[in-house]
Amino acid sequence: MSTTMEDAIRRGFGNGVDRVGAERPNAIESSTLRQRSRRVATAPADLTQARRFHSANVDVRAMERMCVLPAVSDTAALRAFKILRTRVLRRLDMHKWSSIAVSGMSVGEGKTLTAINLALALSQDVNTFVFLVDLDLQRPQVANYLGMSFEKGLSDYLLGKAELDDIVYKLQSERLGVIPNARAFQHSSEFLNSPRMGEFLGSLEREMPRRIVIFDMPPLLASDDVLAFAPQFDSLLLVVSEGKSGRAMLKGAKEVLSEMNLLGVVLNRSKERNESAYY
Structure with missing residues (x-):
């Protein structure tokens, strides 16, 4: 393991990574989400506002093909994401964070699947309402996985052409609101910093003051989207596919990561089938 990755890990989950064995198929700084003084919810989430949202129409067979939990029967992967959930909740509470951008080093690391499964795992906690937002504006995939x-x-x-109530779809015990996207934007970073995006983030906070927001972002080195949107999220969860991210790629990401709060590193497709994360 390179020194760069070791440094990244130390800034993440202590001195370790979370290993996830489920494999992905080949396939304006605002005050909205930056309020560090707000703690992650410690009382049951109030779902009154969420009742206005649409119910999601998903295909369980498609979810199973894409290894989306809990549609798959991989108990090791289920346990791994529960452990990841516990560690994420602990660190969010410790730092008074409420939003997570999930990204990978490059295409194919498994960041979308990790974002979805983490959102599903977090939404099983009765204290938490979760928004999962597809912010990979150039290549939206969340809806396809579901x-x-x-x-x-x-x-x-x-x-x-729509308001918040029109684009949030409830999934799993009404504690998960999925905000999908179907249209790809060529000038994605400009949209990420647009006034309308600021309105969107403000709407999420007003509608659900006690919430965790997970943004499925593009790969870290594929564009400037993650860096452009960094003022809007509290922390970054980096997904690395074992054996895929080389030393040069990790070195190239070091400068970008230095400008963000690294929540942790998830090692995807790990050859170690022990579902437990380690320090």
Whole structure:
């Protein structure tokens, strides 16, 4: 393991990584989410506002093909994400954070699957309402992983053709709101810093003051989107596929990571089938 990765890990989950064995198939600084003084919810989430959201129409078979939990029967992967959930909740509470950007080093690391499964795991906690937002504006994939059909998504909101209630879809015990996207944006970083995006983030906070927001972001080195959006999220969860991210790639990410709060590193497709994360 390179020194760069060791440094990244020390800034993440202590001196270790969380290993996830489920494999992904080949396939304006605002005050909204930056309020560090707000603690992660410690009382049951109030779902009154969430009742207005649409129910998600998903395809369980598609979820199973894509290794989305709990559609798959991989108990080791289930336990791994429960452990990851516990560690994430602990660190969010410790630092008074409420938002997570999930990204990988490059295409194919498994960041979208990790974002979805982490959101599902977090939503099982009765104290938590979770928003899962597809912010990979150039290559949105969240809806595909869920086999999800929908009328309007984030792109409609950003273009002024929809409001928040139109684009949030409830999933799993009504504690998870998925905000999908179907349209790819060529100038994605400009949309990420647009006034409309600021309105969107503000709406999430007003609608659900006690919430965790997970942003599925593009790969770290594929564009400037993560760096451009960094003022809007509290922490970054980095997904690394074992044997895929070389020393040069990790070195290239060091400068980018230095400008963010690294929540942790998830080692995907680990050859170690022990589901427990380690320090």
